[in-house]
Amino acid sequence: MPTAAHPLSDDELFAWLGLVHSPGLSPGAARRLLAAFGSPEAAIGAGPGAWREVAGLAASQALLNPALNPDETFARTRAWLAEDPTCRHVVTLGDPTYPTALLQTADPPLLLYGHGRLSLLERPSLAIVGSRHATPAGLDNARAFAAHLAQAGLVIVSGLALGIDGAAHEGALEGAAAGGTGGTIAVVGTGLDRVYPKRHHALAHRLVDGAGLQLSEFMLGAESLKEHFPRRNRIIAGMSMGTLVVEAAVQSGSLITARLAVECGRDVFAIPGSIHSPQSRGCHRLIKEGAKLVETADDILHELRWPAAPAPAPSAGAPTGREDPVLAAMGHDPVTTDSLSDRTGWPVAELQARLLELELDGRIARLPGGLFQRRAAA
Known part of the structure; x- marks a missing residue:
């Protein structure tokens, strides 16, 4: 309850x-x-x-x-409150359930609407944000980091947007379902009687029905206006111990969230990526400016002095032996079939058949422009 x-x-x-x-x-x-x-x-x-x-x-x-x-x-x-009084709430400034970290910011909302597990407001949280136009590897990273951190007991805060936000919420729900004590909070830029974007309608309902909470300072009926999202971002940054940026272009709302986190005196973490990817340049800028470079979720737990998550049981189907030669030749940047053929010496027809197998196994992703990229777990 x-x-x-x-x-x-x-x-x-x-x-x-x-x-x-x-x-x-x-x-x-x-x-x-x-x-x-x-x-x-x-x-x-x-x-x-x-x-x-x-x-x-x-x-x-x-x-x-x-x-x-x-x-x-x-x-x-x-x-709206009467429809589900156990899961719908109005939290005012000074209420015992109001997030303590948010009270310490310069512009805390006077009133918050909540739908879901209000107890998550009392738990330590970490924000995960990033591009709406994320790469497959970025989505994998957001999901995997969120699952691991939620399993370690942290609440993952994000904005329910497409791309990295949605993957972070999904991963946190998976981590909680796997026995973790964390969960996820979606801070949105609309009234809680609306879901934006509409493609996340099912995710929003799963979040509320499971280990999650939706949160908004906007009145019921409020639409997704452009000026709402910077205000939403200050809540995401302000209520969290730190902010992890997974992927972001140089001109990105995620960098605004990171800047707000710095202004609140919170840690900022960034995952590095390919020097050729526009979605990595925002993270690289943050690292140049002092954000902590992280390669694993445990890097974040170490920085926060938070206990590590329980180690997962080894998978019976875990690959052994040498890495697949096509994956090894692919590296971690997007690559064309012709480049892979040059690197491996494989005929194009044989290479295309192997790429299809790897794609069906979920180990690589097919990108626009005839490019392929290995997924984060591959």
Whole structure:
């Protein structure tokens, strides 16, 4: 059973929603009102003169002329909570279940919506982020690192985006299912009554039904607006002990998350990749700037001084002997059939047949442009 947030009365919920979701009222102004009056109810009831004195004219005008219908916002939120009261929550600043690490950041959300295992907020967590246009090797790495770290007891935080985020959530669920005490938190840029991207609808439901939690500061009904995602990223970075970037282009939201982690005083880790891959250049830049280069999940556990995960039992089908000659010739960069033929001396027809076998075995991936690349486990 999930840990429950402190239950809010209808009056408390109405006041919190009115304070947090008043258009034109900045988070900073809302925090000043809370600090001055002690509670949302007292702040809302203080009146225009007090609002203006504490938070300025713009804040007073925002509270006097809300663009949203507060009754409708309250009714929608109350109904959403009532549909599944054990797994749906509103967590306010100062609630015992509010993430402690997030409280230590410069701009903690005043209110969070949660759906799933709220107890995950009380556990140490690590963010895993990266490219939406990840390579097969990047997806394998994200999944494998997340599974290992979740099995060691860490909660994996990511943003439910396509690519690396989704692979990280999948891996964390696998690690938890394999007996790990960790799980995964998806911090999203929409209201929790929506799933974005739609391709992750099934993953979002598996996450909530299993060892996971969805988290958002955006009101129910909020759509996936461009400006929501930098705010989502500050939560991902702020609630985590560190951030691992798996793959990222130089101009990437993942690098923004890494920068936010540095600003919060948290560790940043990066997995190096091919010097020829655009998706490795962001990680290489982070490493040049001081991020910790990691090659295994245990590298991260060592840096965090966290106990290692239990060693998995050896697989009965584990390969033995020399490495496959085609894989050895392939290396770890994308390569064409012609280049492989030159390296191995194999005829192209024979090589294509072997490449198909390796692809069906899941040991290599076929990339656009007639390229092949070995997968992370190969």
